[in-house]
Amino acid sequence: MLADPDQVVDLAREKGMREEDFFHPAHQIIFRGISEMRESSQAIDPSTLLAWLTDRKLADAAGGPALISDLAAGVISVFTAKTHLEQVQDKSLLRELQQACAQIVVGAHERPHEVQTILDEAERDILEIRGRRETKGVLRASQVTPQTITLIENLVRGKGHYSGIPSGFDELDQLTTGFKAGEMIVLAARPGVGKTALALSMARHMLRQRYDLEKDDFVRPGYNVAFFTLEMSAQQLMFRLLSSHASLDSEQIRRGHLSESQITALRGVAAEISDLPLFLDESSLLTIGQLRARARRIKKQYGIDILIIDYLQLLTSGTSRGKENRQVEVSEISRGLKALAMELQIPVVVLAQLNRKPEENNAEPALHHLRESGSIEQDADLVLLLSRETASGETESSAEAEEGEPQPLAANVRGFPCKLNIAKQRNGPTDRIRLLFQPRFTRFDSLPREAR
Numbered sequence: 001m002l003a004d005p006d007q008v009v010d011l012a013r014e015k016g017m018r019e020e021d022f023f024h025p026a027h028q029i030i031f032r033g034i035s036e037m038r039e040s041s042q043a044i045d046p047s048t049l050l051a052w053l054t055d056r057k058l059a060d061a062a063g064g065p066a067l068i069s070d071l072a073a074g075v076i077s078v079f080t081a082k083t084h085l086e087q088v089q090d091k092s093l094l095r096e097l098q099q100a101c102a103q104i105v106v107g108a109h110e111r112p113h114e115v116q117t118i119l120d121e122a123e124r125d126i127l128e129i130r131g132r133r134e135t136k137g138v139l140r141a142s143q144v145t146p147q148t149i150t151l152i153e154n155l156v157r158g159k160g161h162y163s164g165i166p167s168g169f170d171e172l173d174q175l176t177t178g179f180k181a182g183e184m185i186v187l188a189a190r191p192g193v194g195k196t197a198l199a200l201s202m203a204r205h206m207l208r209q210r211y212d213l214e215k216d217d218f219v220r221p222g223y224n225v226a227f228f229t230l231e232m233s234a235q236q237l238m239f240r241l242l243s244s245h246a247s248l249d250s251e252q253i254r255r256g257h258l259s260e261s262q263i264t265a266l267r268g269v270a271a272e273i274s275d276l277p278l279f280l281d282e283s284s285l286l287t288i289g290q291l292r293a294r295a296r297r298i299k300k301q302y303g304i305d306i307l308i309i310d311y312l313q314l315l316t317s318g319t320s321r322g323k324e325n326r327q328v329e330v331s332e333i334s335r336g337l338k339a340l341a342m343e344l345q346i347p348v349v350v351l352a353q354l355n356r357k358p359e360e361n362n363a364e365p366a367l368h369h370l371r372e373s374g375s376i377e378q379d380a381d382l383v384l385l386l387s388r389e390t391a392s393g394e395t396e397s398s399a400e401a402e403e404g405e406p407q408p409l410a411a412n413v414r415g416f417p418c419k420l421n422i423a424k425q426r427n428g429p430t431d432r433i434r435l436l437f438q439p440r441f442t443r444f445d446s447l448p449r450e451a452r
Contacts, residue, residue: 001034001081005044008081009034015085021092026063029053030071033062046072093129100125124289127296161211165223165306165347168205169446171433175422176382179306179347184338184379186312188352188370189386194418194437194444195351196231198386199308200241201444202349203227206306207276223305224277226298228291230314234282238273244443245269251440279304287318288336292343299344307344309337311351312376331375338379352376354385367423383424388437389417415439417447 001008013035022028033052037044042052046068053059062068103125107118164178179185189195203225210222229237243250246269248262258266279302281294291309298304309315317332341348354369365385367377377383416437422430436447 001031001044004081005034005038008085009038009044011081012085015089017085017089018092021088023091023095026061026067029058029062030068033058096129097126100129120290120293123293123297124287127293128289165206165210167202169202169420169433169435169444171446172384172420172422175431175433176425176428179349179382181345181347182342183347183381184334184341185347185349185382185384186352186370186376186380187349187384187386188354188365190354190356190365193386193388194442195386196237196310197240197244197437197442198420198435198444199227199310199349199351200237200244200442203278203308204241204245204443207278210305221276224279224302226279226281226295226302226304226307228281228283228286228294228307228309230284230286231310232282234280237280237282240442241273242266242269244441245273247441247443249440250442277302284314285316286314287316288333289318291315292336292340295340295344299346304346306347306349307340308349309351311353312337313353334375334379350380364419365421365423377424380424381426382422385421385423387419387421389419389434415445418444 001012012031017031019028019032019035022031030049030053033049034044037049037052042048046065050059050065050068053062059065100122104118104122107114107121111118162173162178164176164180164183166173166178167176187195187199206223206225208222209218209220211217212219227237239253240250242248243253246266248258248266252258252262253266279298281298283290283294286294295307298307312333313330315333317329317336337348337350352370354365357363357369365387367383367385369385370376370383416439418435418437419432420435421432424430434447436445437443438445
């Protein structure tokens with residue numbers, strides 16, 4: 001780096017070299033100095049580096065003039081810089097693996113009753129270490145063009161069908177052409193408006209059938225769906241799904257007011273749902289690292305096509321910076337979820353809460369109402385904001401009753417008209433569509449055309 005800082009420092013950055021990759025503390029300080037000098041376009045040689053370190057009272061910690069002179073004199077050839085950088089990173093990787101394995105052994109010894117937690121932590125730590133070396137480089141146009149042409153040809157062959165996974169709501173799917181691999185889709189609303197109900201309604205459509213390009217026909221079952229329910233148990237989620245699928249009043253089911261024919265119908269629906277490729281994870285208090293580890297495992301075991309997470313604000317980052325600042329923590333979680341979608345090459349649908357501003361002003365939800373962080377709207381490829389309409393057609397950001405709770409009789413019969421605002425779409429138009437929330441069945445349906 002001292003012999004040819006322009007090329008070698010830039011190469012180190014490109015390969016993701018970190019200060020911590022150097023074992024000796026003095027070498028860490030020297031690397032930091034060279035990197036910051038390069039960042040500010042300062043001339044770099046042994047004397048300017050020593051002056052930089054002296055100004056910051058770091059010269060002694062960096063070994064002083066003697067060590068810097070020895071390092072400069074010890075350069076054999078800049079042509080082998082890439083090999084030397086890789087060796088430094090390899091040794092750093094091995095040290096991190098040793099440390100991670102030591103922590104696993106300590107955890108297994110001190111917490112033998114927390115087997116699953118230790119397993120999740122071990123998987124998270126190993127995958128995080130591996131992820132640091134998996135960086136994508138520059139691609140020539142010739143490498144990307146054939147894949148793009150193949151994608152376009154498939155779109156032409158499947159003309160009339162959506163290129164992504166359809167939500168089951170035609171107006172939404174016509175605007176988005178379905179949820180696509182690598183996308184982070186955020187579905188946000190105030191509590192009680194119906195985030196979970198809408199996510200379940202989408203999952204129900206996805207599970208039923210999917211379009212097979214080779215057969216040019218719809219096949220059953222549909223897409224493999226993983227649902228992380230951080231707020232409620234898997235049984236509570238299944239309760240809603242059964243009510244929705246069977247079109248049976250959830251309040252009647254809860255009270256046990258069912259006829260023999262209704263129970264028979266419910267058993268039939270339960271058998272049908274049991275055969276669908278739905279995978280539920282009811283773990284609570286997950287960190288983003290634990291969730292990503294679990295998602296990778298589910299993807300490997302079951303080949304899931306889409307992941308739904310209910311909901312973002314119940315996750316933690318697990319980092320010290322995140323613990324000190326909630327906005328920083330939500331930003332780390334949001335970036336982690338987008339990275340997960342890119343890594344697994346599946347759509348990740350994330351439910352999120354809006355802050356109280358729309359409720360206080362009785363205003364339509366907007367992107368800046370996403371709770372606790374602006375990073376969510378930046379990372380998301382698609383943002384859907386859900387709100388209910390009043391009798392006059394105005395927006396009502398939150399409802400007095402929670403999803404599935406008893407509603408007034410008239411509302412129970414007619415349902416609630418709701419507005420779904422496509423507030424952001426990275427690769428398509430924005431618009432608003434109307435849906436009908438059926439509180440009796442905790443289900444969303446497309447609004448009949450005559451009611452629009």
